[in-house]
Amino acid sequence: xxxxxxxxEGIRGARPGREALTGSVATAGEQRxxxxxxxxxxxxVPDAEFRSYYGKPIINQIPWEARDIAGYLFLxxxxxxxxxxxxxxxxxxxxxxxxxxxYTALGAISGSVAxxxxxxxxxxxxxxxxxxxxxxxxxxxxxxxLVGYGPLAGVAAVTGATGLFPRIGRAATIGAGVVGPAVxxxxxxxxxxxxxxxxxxxxxxxxxxxxxxxxAAAGGMGMLTAPxxxxxxxxxAAVFGSLLEAAATTCMERRxxxxxxxxxxxxxxxxxxxAKALTVSGAAxxxxxxxxxxxxxxxxxxxxxAGSACTRFGVFQAGVQSARDPKYTVVPQRERLxxxxxxKAGDPRSNGAATR
Amino acid sequence: MALDERxxxxxxxxxxxxxxRMGFFTDTSVCIGCKACEVACKEWxxxxxxxxxxxxxxxxxxxxxxxxTWRHVAFIEQRAPIGLQxxxxxxxxxxDLGIPSFERPGDTTGADERGEFRWLMSSDVCKHCTHxxxxxxxxxxxxxxxxxxxxxxxxxxxxxxxxxxxxCPYGVIDKRKDDGRVWKCTLCYDRLGDGLEPACSKACPxxxxxxxxxxxxxxxxxxxLEQLHEAGISSARLYGEDPEDGVGGDGAFFxxxxxxxxxxxxxxxxxxxxxxxxxxxxxxxxxxxxxxxVAATFFGRxx
Numbered sequence: 069x070x071x072x073x074x075x076x077e078g079i080r081g082a083r084p085g086r087e088a089l090t091g092s093v094a095t096a097g098e099q100r101x102x103x104x105x106x107x108x109x110x111x112x113v114p115d116a117e118f119r120s121y122y123g124k125p126i127i128n129q130i131p132w133e134a135r136d137i138a139g140y141l142f143l144x145x146x147x148x149x150x151x152x153x154x155x156x157x158x159x160x161x162x163x164x165x166x167x168x169x170x171y172t173a174l175g176a177i178s179g180s181v182a183x184x185x186x187x188x189x190x191x192x193x194x195x196x197x198x199x200x201x202x203x204x205x206x207x208x209x210x211x212x213x214l215v216g217y218g219p220l221a222g223v224a225a226v227t228g229a230t231g232l233f234p235r236i237g238r239a240a241t242i243g244a245g246v247v248g249p250a251v252x253x254x255x256x257x258x259x260x261x262x263x264x265x266x267x268x269x270x271x272x273x274x275x276x277x278x279x280x281x282x283x284a285a286a287g288g289m290g291m292l293t294a295p296x297x298x299x300x301x302x303x304x305a306a307v308f309g310s311l312l313e314a315a316a317t318t319c320m321e322r323r324x325x326x327x328x329x330x331x332x333x334x335x336x337x338x339x340x341x342x343a344k345a346l347t348v349s350g351a352a353x354x355x356x357x358x359x360x361x362x363x364x365x366x367x368x369x370x371x372x373x374a375g376s377a378c379t380r381f382g383v384f385q386a387g388v389q390s391a392r393d394p395k396y397t398v399v400p401q402r403e404r405l406x407x408x409x410x411x412k413a414g415d416p417r418s419n420g421a422a423t424r
Numbered sequence: 425m426a427l428d429e430r431x432x433x434x435x436x437x438x439x440x441x442x443x444x445r446m447g448f449f450t451d452t453s454v455c456i457g458c459k460a461c462e463v464a465c466k467e468w469x470x471x472x473x474x475x476x477x478x479x480x481x482x483x484x485x486x487x488x489x490x491x492x493t494w495r496h497v498a499f500i501e502q503r504a505p506i507g508l509q510x511x512x513x514x515x516x517x518x519x520d521l522g523i524p525s526f527e528r529p530g531d532t533t534g535a536d537e538r539g540e541f542r543w544l545m546s547s548d549v550c551k552h553c554t555h556x557x558x559x560x561x562x563x564x565x566x567x568x569x570x571x572x573x574x575x576x577x578x579x580x581x582x583x584x585x586x587x588x589x590x591x592c593p594y595g596v597i598d599k600r601k602d603d604g605r606v607w608k609c610t611l612c613y614d615r616l617g618d619g620l621e622p623a624c625s626k627a628c629p630x631x632x633x634x635x636x637x638x639x640x641x642x643x644x645x646x647x648x649l650e651q652l653h654e655a656g657i658s659s660a661r662l663y664g665e666d667p668e669d670g671v672g673g674d675g676a677f678f679x680x681x682x683x684x685x686x687x688x689x690x691x692x693x694x695x696x697x698x699x700x701x702x703x704x705x706x707x708x709x710x711x712x713x714x715x716x717x718v719a720a721t722f723f724g725r726x727x
Contacts, residue, residue, distance in 0.1 A: 121498060121688030122481045124488060128595040131586040152718040160722045189584015189604025196564040196583045203704075204697050207587050208563035249711035256710065257703040261561060261696050262590040268696055271703045275710030283714055304721035312717065391590065398685045401692035 118402065120394040127263045127391050136187035138384035141255045142377045143180035145282030146289065147173045148252030151221060153286050153305060155245025157298070158238060165302060166241070167228050168293035169286065173244060174225035177218055177251070206258040217251050220244040252282035259387065265397055266330045266390035267383070273320035274383075280316055281379045283309025284347050288372025291354050291365045299365060303351075303358045306372050310351035313379065314344060327396050330389035331382070339382030346375030445573035446616060447675035448625065448633055449641040450547055451648060452687075453660060455632040457545035461495040462486060464627035468612065469494065472600075488688060489548055491600035494609040495624050498687050500544035546687050547633055549624070550575070550596045550609035551664055552675030555695040558588035558597050558608075573638075574611040574675060582606055593671065593693035611675070638675060645679060657681070663689065670694030 120126075154169035185194045197211040220243045227237025256278045260271035267274070283305050290302025317340070321328035330336045350371030358365040390396040465471065474492035478485050482499035489496045556575045559567040566581035567588060577597075584604040588597050597608040612622035620626070625635035634641060645662055652660035659681050664674030670693050684691050 119683055119685050121488075121500070121686060122479075122484075124688055126595050126685070126688060126690050128488075128490065128589050128592065128598045130590045131599040149714060149718060152715060153721075156719060156722040187586075189586065189599055189606075190582070193564075193581075193583035196566070196581055197585070199581070200563070200565040202560075202563065202565070204560040204700060205563045205587070206700075206703075207561065207585060211563060246715075249714040252714055253707045253711040257700065257707050260703055261700055262587075263557065263593040263693075263696050264590045267590075268699070271699055272706050275703075275707040276713065279710045279714035283718055286718075300724075301718075301721035304724070305718050308717045308721065312713070387590075394685070394688075397690055401690055402685075405692050 118395055118398045120398060123394065125392055126394045126397040129391050130262075130264060130388055132384075133187055134381060134384050134388075136183040138377075138381040140180045140183040140187070141259070141278070141384070142281075142285070142380040143176040143183065144255050145252045145278055145376065145380070146285040146373075147176035147180065147221065148217075148248035148250070149279070149282035149286035149305070149309070150176065150289060151217075151224070151241075151244035151248030151251075153290055153302060154224065155242050155248075156301060158241045160301075162294075162298040162301070165290055165294040165298040169290060170221070170225040170228045170241065172286070172289050172293070173221040173248070177214070177221050181214060181218065206254060206261050210254050210258055213247065213251055213254060217244060217247045220247060249279065253279050259383070262387075263397075264387045264391050265327045265400065266324070266336075266386045269324050269327045269400070270320045273316045273323065276316035277313055277320060277379065277383070280309045280311070280313030281343075281347075281376045284313060284351060284372050285309070285376035288350060288354075288369040288376070290369070291358055291372070292369030296359050296362050296365050299358065302369075303354050303365075306351040306368075307355050310347040310372070310375075313347060317344070317379075325400075327390065327400060330386035330396070334385070334389050336382050336386035336389050339378045339385055343375045343378035343382055346371045346378060348375075350375060443571055444637040444639070445675065446611065446636070447552060447574075447638040447641055447677070448549060448611070448622075448635055449645050449677060449679070450549065450633050451645070451679045452544065452546035452632065453648075453652060453657070453679055453681055454630045455497070455545040455547055456630055457483065457497055457499055457543065458629060459497050460627040460629060461547045461624035461633055462493070462497060464623040465495045465609075468615070468623035469610070471607070489550070489594075489596045489608075490598040491603075491607040494549065494607075496548045498544070498546045498548060500546075500682070500686055502542050502544065502682075504542055544681055544686070546678065546680065547624070547628075548687070548689070549676050550611070551594055551671070551677070552609075552611060553695065554667065554672030554675070555697070556671075557591040557593060557695045557697055560695070560697040560700075561587045561591040563587060570613055570616075572611065572613075572616050574613065574616075576610045576613050577606055577608060579605055579607075591696055593690055593695065595688075641677075645677065648679060652679075670698070 150169045150173040154166050154173060157163070157166035157169060185191050188194060197208065198215065200208060201212060202208040220240045223240035224237060224244050227233050227240065253275045256275035257271070259267045260274050262268055287302045287304070287306030287309055291299050291306065294302060321331055331340050350368045354365060354368030354372070358368055471492050471494060474490070476485070479487050482501060484497065484499045486493045486496050552574045556567070556569070559569060559575050563585060564581050564583055566578045566583070567575060568578060570576050582605040584599060584606065586599050586606065588606055589599055597606050599606050612620070615622055621635045625633040634644070642665055645665055649660055649662055661680055662677065663680050663684050664677035667673035672695070678689075680687060
């Protein structure tokens with residue numbers, strides 16, 4: 069028989085080897101005396117900061133393509149913030165800013181949905197995303213947001229282009245402007261609601277990094293496409309976005325401690341540094357000189373768009389790097405356990421909980 | 425076969441949702457690293473071949489859990505005594521068995537080094553968490569909780585979004601490259617439904633893998649831990665048995681002889697969705713900040 073019954077009394081029909089102990093019980097006393105100096109288990113590599121299984125990662129690697137999903141984060145942010153700018157421009161009589169922002173929103177959201185579908189293992193089953201509504205899944209919420217936002221952005225762009233149904237167009241523009249910020253910010257919980265250390269541990273600041281990056285990108289697009297006379301809000305949005313992104317990124321890295329390393333080193337670090345240089349310089353130069361020259365405005369706008377893309381690809385890459393190295397999983401968890409143990413030791417009510 | 429009798433061969437649907445929670449207790453102290461569990465799992469579940477390679481680090485040739493490895497036996501070699509093991513137990517001098525040899529094992533290493541070596545072997549598997557991140561984040565509802573309180577993927581629903589892969593704090597579920605969908609241990613949902621025990625525990629020759637009702641397994645594990653501690657094996661510890669831990673306790677838990685990370689397990693896993701309410705709040709404030717910030721750009725000088 070190769071099976072046995074597990075009961076509260078013990079195992080019935082168990083093999084004799086079932087009770088085997090590692091090591092010999094008979095010589096335990098002697099052993100303990102002899103090894104008093106080095107008792108118990110030894111660390112395999114005592115100098116190492118942490119232990120691991122042959123240095124292999126603990127969590128499985130993110131299966132997403134950087135082009136698709138980092139691109140999806142960038143385009144979703146661009147679309148959402150563009151809709152807010154479009155709505156503001158429409159309501160304040162800046163049609164030459166409103167129109168390109170509406171086109172941008174439709175183009176970007178279409179591109180982001182295409183990227184998302186392309187990244188699915190079974191693209192034909194995309195509609196399964198709409199089988200359920202699950203608040204515990206940011207991807208489910210995001211799918212429903214896209215279902216609501218996409219048509220609004222589409223109607224706003226098409227009515228803007230054709231001039232048909234101006235009232236419906238205006239309502240859709242305002243609607244897209246209201247839903248847009250949610251589209252731009254929900255992608256932060258999307259990536260943070262994972263076990264990827266560099267993503268999860270940044271969940272407080274990541275939404276602000278993302279909406280800042282989105283505002284900078286939309287502002288950049290406005291500077292690139294609208295005449296300088298109507299692009300003042302776009303320039304200010306770029307300044308607002310770049311400042312918010314820079315501040316949130318700094319806070320995030322400071323809070324994370326050692327988990328922030330992937331944001332500073334490797335490809336992720338390079339992308340984050342490039343993002344900061346492009347975004348801050350694009351916004352600053354654009355704010356000072358953008359209203360004088362269409363060409364300068366366009367170059368700054370392009371730099372802002374590139375900076376926003378670099379931020380998203382940098383965050384994505386930092387996540388990949390933090391998933392690859394078991395250090396980022398083990399060390400913070402060990403630290404957490406040590407803190408909990410210290411707390412318990414300080415609490416006189418609980419002792420004997422040290423075994424775990 | 426305990427489960428047969430308990431269910432009396434009744435189809436799973438008839439047991440209802442109120443049935444006991446089933447799980448695994450993997451006692452790694454008696455694992456011999458035979459990999460019968462890996463083979464049985466592959467055979468029964470028709471999991472495709474995923475490379476017949478050696479990892480060049482140990483006898484481990486499957487590396488870790490993934491789409492095509494639902495049971496994974498870890499091999500750890502340590503320059504440490506096995507518990508309180510002594511070589512040459514019970515006899516002062518070595519006995520000559522008459523086997524021809526030029527040199528006796530251990531002669532050149534010196535007395536201090538003899539016995540300073542141990543194998544740790546452990547069969548890893550999906551933990552079937554009480555609070556399962558993969559299930560929480562699945563946007564299609566393909567992942568669901570069964571009447572046995574296990575977590576299973578419905579392969580006809582999964583659209584391969586891959587969200588569950590980075591959500592799992594243990595690195596269990598993964599995407600199959602040529603197939604596009606995600607796969608993991610089902611705790612042999614089909615066998616359970618027919619009153620059979622899972623293939624891996626059925627095949628385990630040392631009962632290192634024990635299958636049963638979780639409550640009973642926990643009691644057994646406590647007894648086993650006590651037994652090992654009494655025997656002086658102070659490094660023995662349970663992993664994943666505590667309903668108070670970050671995932672609410674594992675449906676498949678372990679007895680380990682070293683720290684979890686040595687086996688490739690996270691020392692303090694937390695279900696990522698525990699922080700999700702806070703994430704939504706932060707995202708909501710960020711969305712309002714974006715709206716207000718961009719709206720504010722329309723005030724001021726018309727430059």
